[in-house]
Amino acid sequence: MLTTEQIAQYQRDGYTFFPGFLSSEEAVALLSDIESICAGNTLAKHDKSRLEMEPSQPPDGATVRRVYEPCTYYLRFHALSESEQLLRCVEQLLGSNLLFHYSKINMKPPAIGSVVEWHQDLAYYPLTNHDSVAVLFYLDDATSSNGCLQVIPGCHRAPLLNHTRDGFFQGRITDPVDTSRGLYVEGRAGSAIFMHCMTPHASTTNTSSLPRRTLILSYRAADAFPIYVGPVTLDAEAHVRLVRGRQLNVARCSITEFPIPKQQRKTASLYELQEMS
Numbered sequence: 001m002l003t004t005e006q007i008a009q010y011q012r013d014g015y016t017f018f019p020g021f022l023s024s025e026e027a028v029a030l031l032s033d034i035e036s037i038c039a040g041n042t043l044a045k046h047d048k049s050r051l052e053m054e055p056s057q058p059p060d061g062a063t064v065r066r067v068y069e070p071c072t073y074y075l076r077f078h079a080l081s082e083s084e085q086l087l088r089c090v091e092q093l094l095g096s097n098l099l100f101h102y103s104k105i106n107m108k109p110p111a112i113g114s115v116v117e118w119h120q121d122l123a124y125y126p127l128t129n130h131d132s133v134a135v136l137f138y139l140d141d142a143t144s145s146n147g148c149l150q151v152i153p154g155c156h157r158a159p160l161l162n163h164t165r166d167g168f169f170q171g172r173i174t175d176p177v178d179t180s181r182g183l184y185v186e187g188r189a190g191s192a193i194f195m196h197c198m199t200p201h202a203s204t205t206n207t208s209s210l211p212r213r214t215l216i217l218s219y220r221a222a223d224a225f226p227i228y229v230g231p232v233t234l235d236a237e238a239h240v241r242l243v244r245g246r247q248l249n250v251a252r253c254s255i256t257e258f259p260i261p262k263q264q265r266k267t268a269s270l271y272e273l274q275e276m277s
């Protein structure tokens with residue numbers, strides 16, 4: 001369960017930190033599954049439906065930067081996404097009717113781990129309200145030198161920041177970002193961060209010799225319905241499932257205007273989109 005202080009921090013700052021959410025055995029078991037999932041893939045020959053490689057490596061390089069939708073495809077990740085301990089925390093933030101939305105693993109490998117530019121998650125998938133949370137699990141110790149998450153606290157109540165240039169969605173905030181207000185959220189392997197979908201966040205390249213693998217799961221309230229912005233909405237909905245309570249038939253609309261993330265071309269991930277920008 002989240003403590004009263006953690007819930008208050010989430011509401012005030014747009015994120016909260018939960019040290020030791022996973023035991024070290026659980027983190028190690030997830031890491032060992034990740035090794036098996038990634039094994040045998042190279043830049044030249046890999047399963048594009050399951051993962052994405054770091055682009056700056058030779059064709060036979062085996063460095064993966066993202067695993068897509070682990071909670072759909074792999075048992076241990078699926079079990080975590082429906083674990084009582086996790087759903088109880090999400091329920092404390094979003095209420096009792098909950099949809100699982102999507103999952104991913106950002107590998108941030110040593111020395112080359114790709115940068116994630118400042119962005120707000122909701123800009124990618126407009127919903128009828130803001131009740132959507134990302135839960136980030138550090139599977140390695142994460143520090144500012146291996147690219148831990150950075151957040152700007154307290155911005156989640158303000159209107160969405162601009163992510164568009166020349167009419168097209170860039171996947172990153174395109175107006176100047178006041179990074180002096182940014183915080184590094186450092187934490188040990190097994191820690192979890194509960195982050196509001198409107199919280200601006202980023203992470204730097206991994207310049208260290210240590211990996212920073214992070215598993216990210218997203219949930220939303222069952223009355224947060226997607227706004228259709230094109231085929232990308234269908235892709236974003238492909239992994240949605242009810243995990244708590246019941247399906248709702250009435251959309252709760254607390255957002256009256258929303259910029260449509262119009263894509264210039266289809267991209268595989270946030271990384272590709274931000275690199276193109």
Ligand SMILES: O=C(O)CCC(=O)C(=O)O
Pocket residue numbers: 106116147148149201202203214216270
């Ligand atoms: O991996 C990170 O540091 C942040 C990831 C993120 O914001 C994302 O993948 O949307």
